Every structure is written in structure tokens, then in C-alpha cells.
Amino acid sequence: MKFALITGASGGIGKEIARSFAKEGYQLYLHYHENEQSIDELITEIKNVEVWKVKADLSTKEGVMQIVDAIHTPIDCLVLNSGKSYVGLMTDMTDQEVEAMVFLNITSPFLLTKALLPSMINNKSGKIVAISSIWGITGASCEVLYSTVKGGLNTFVKALAKEVAPSGIRVNGVAPGAISTKMLDEFSKEDIDELCNEIPMGRLGNATEVADLVTFLSSEKASYINGQIIGINGAWH
Incomplete structure (x- = not known):
């Protein structure tokens, strides 16, 4: 029996990862913060594993x-x-907003991984996948802090992979581009159309495509992929 913890499981990408992992037979710990209804609906849907x-x-x-x-x-x-x-603009952010974002995107992943690593090291086996962002690679105006923390997460992946690879643990990152989730709800149809025009494939990605990549990286089919940040962005960057 194998167990997975997915943080942010109530969002579009998180829910698809949970569905995909359930099909692979993982028993699931699903983390959420505020959207309990979304998690409850997901749990009702997943029948074959314990959640x-x-x-x-x-x-x-x-x-x-x-x-x-x-x-x-x-x-x-x-x-x-x-x-x-x-x-x-970064100059419009309060110090409290800065501190909360850094903790959410950098400190928490670090501390959570630190707490769960000993059992993986003891078992000489484990997979860690961090969901980063295209902006962690290229940077984005008006998303300076988000770009910063996602860039830090990418380096976390690369450094940790080197540290734990001798213990049979693989650590990789997925850097999505523009994905059709609620995070884009604030964009107008015109904004979305303009965005799609910038993407060579001419469309947004979907959460299922991201989940498929995460599932692959967590499988034995990816047994020699370690310490990598894999973009999924339709050739945008």
C-alpha cells in the first residue's frame, strides 16, 4: 500500500492530481485551507482508495x-x-503580504519536506514533486514576488535532489505556463484570447495535462529523472 500527500488539493490542478493518483492506487492525504466543499466533493467522487x-x-x-x-x-x-x-506592483505589497507569501511558497514546502524525509530515507524510497511556475524560470512583471518564490522552489528541487538521490529519493519540479483554472478567472475573454495568441500552441493548458506529468514523474517510468524542472507551457517559453 502506498500513500501520497497532496497540498493545495482543493484547487484545479490539485484535484486532478488527486484523481490521477487515486487511479494509481495511492491512499491520499488531501490538504486544503478554505475550500472544504471542493475537497468533500472530491472525496465523494474517489471510491477505490482511502482518503x-x-x-x-x-x-x-x-x-x-x-x-x-x-x-x-x-x-x-x-x-x-x-x-x-x-x-x-511590488511597491504596493504590504510587509505582511510579503511574509505570508514567502512562508506559503518557500518556508512551508521546506519544513513539510524536512518533516517527511526521515521515513523516506529510512525506506530508501520516495518521490517529491513541486508545482512551480513558468514565472519561476522567466520572471514576470507585476508578479515579482511570485516569480521570486517559484524560482527559489526550483532551486530547492535541484539542491534537494542531489542531497537525497543516494537514499533512493527522486525530487522534481513541474513549471506550468497558462493553465485553465480558477486562477485565470480574473482575466477577461479578451485577455485570455490575447494570451492564447502569445502561446505557439494557441491555447491554454488544462489541469489534467499537468496532473498527467506529475503522475509520470511519480512513477517508475521516470526512474532516472531527478532534479529536473519540467516546463509544460505549449512552447510559450
């Missing part, structure tokens, strides 16, 4: 501990999917 939901605010240290305390089995696969963006 536990865990509520926690990962912009705080207490949230990390709530997840750690809720886990009662060794984790075989950790998917670091929680994250939040801020669109606007």
Missing part, C-alpha cells in the same frame, strides 16, 4: 505542524502544490 482531508493554513508554521500531526503513515509521494500569487 483523509487535512485543513491547514500553510502561510503559518502552525499549519505545517497541523499537517504533520495528521499523518499517521509514511509518505511515499509528496506533491507540493500549495501556492498563491499576487498581481500588482
